[in-house]
Amino acid sequence: MPEGYSLLQSILLSGAFLKNPVKSVSNSMHRFAGTYTAAIGFKRKLILTQDPAFIRHVLQENHKNYQKSPIATEAARYLGYGILFSNGAFWLQQRRLIQPAFHREKLQGLQAVIIETIKESIAKCPIGNAVDLYPFVHGLSFRMLLRSIFDVPLTPDIIAEIGQLFADIQEFLIKDTNQPVRRLWYPVTGEQRTTSRKAHRLRAIIGDIIHQRKSSGESTGDLLDMLLHSTYEDTGERMAEEQIIDEVLILIFAGHETTANTLSWLLYLLANNPPALKQLQSSLIDTSVQDALTNECLKATISEAMRLYPAAWMTERVAIEADRFGPYSFPGGTIIIPFFFGLHRDEQIWENASVFDPERFMPGGKATRSKNYFPFGAGPRMCVGNHFAMTEMCFFVHAFLTEFEIQSTGHTPAMKALITLRPDQVILHSKRKVSNKGSL
DSSP, X not given: OOSBOOHHHHHHHHHXXXXXXXXXXXXXXXXXXXXXEEEETTTEEEEEEOOHHHHHIIIIITGGGEEOOHHHHXXXXXXXXXXXXXXXXXXXXXXXXXXXXXXXXXHGGGXXXXXXXXXXXXXXXXXXXXXXXXXHHHHHHHHHHHHHHOOSOOOHHHHHHHHHHHHHHHXXXXXXXXXXXXXXXXXHHOHHHHHHHHHHHHHHHHHHHHHHHHHHTOOOOSHHHHHHHOBOTTTOOBOOHHHHHHHHHHHHHHHHHHHHHHHHHHHHHHHTOHHHHHHHHHHHTXXXXXXXXXXXXXXXXXXXXXXXXXXXXXXXXXXXXXXXXXXXXXXXXXXXXXXHHHHHXXXXXXXXXXXXXXXXXXXXXXXXXXXXXXXXXXXXXXXXTHHHHHHHHXXXXXXXXXXXXXXXXXXXXXXXXXXXXXXXXXXXXXXXOOOOTTXX
16 A cells, blocks of 8 residues: 555544645645555545556556445435446446437537527626626536537526536535535434435426426437437347436536536636637637637647646546555555546646646647546546537637637636535626727
């Protein structure tokens, strides 16, 4: 096992971790040269690492010996056993069924819906001095995903309720994972019962939408259609309704906040780096929103934002059987935590690691094919929606920067390291561009 903290030391450090997880882990990574252990209980150890070779070993090279740990699968009690939380043969079966829907050619059918949603939302974007753009971006990302999953009219009240239910469940899961002692008080506080009721309500809403679609007999080409009509290759049977609900919940849970966070961090970075903003704006001149998918400067800029602020700032796996990597050996049951945030900012790996420099991801740049870059994870469990997410982000950035000018206010967002890496606020000066139509 690597060097690290004893159970007592881990307990003493838990307060600092809860207060600022990214800073706490980063400090320990510096102390232990990129890999260290921490104790959770008397028998189980965590290994946290930002060593890219160790991460590849766990996620790619020896992935069959690793699966999602109880830390993640506990969430399945509330969000169902979709591909994010399932393991083994069942996970593989679901992955094979769902992955084709996210191939680039399949996503072309969703582009019109995404663009229309962005256009409708952009018209309502707040403008002014010192405006917090995070709520706007988060709301837009949520609507884009909902429209892509089920392209049917949803009332504002239903959209708001779905969003609030997801937010409440995520908040509970974060506290439940980071502060397990709270579980002793659940019989008194009723938090667990309340969260279970919210999960049941969320499933009921999704179930109603599915029933409406089945009753209508319509086919809209959205992601729900794909789930309803896909069949398992070995049996030819279709997915059970409860499993469809599970997968829809996972798509919403994993998809909307990751995109919203990346776009929010990107706007902050651009506003605070005028040369990069000017270069990107220049690349958008006389181009359509569809051209965004082939704009190398735009894609490089998004990639650099994901390097500095990866939405999935860390992940986890548990070793099924004993394993070793380099000088380390560890028993089955050991939980491995790849720390992507630290890896992406490692000065030993990235030149000027803390500097926002999209040029590194331009064609021919040093990071174009980097093996040390994991914005969507890696290996067989790499994010199934990575192309979908890039499509959403490219379209949004093109539309937003075509319509708006942004400037820094000097405010630096605080990192809220929840399940994803969220900015607390993104306070910028924002104004609409002056139209040149009709001018000399």
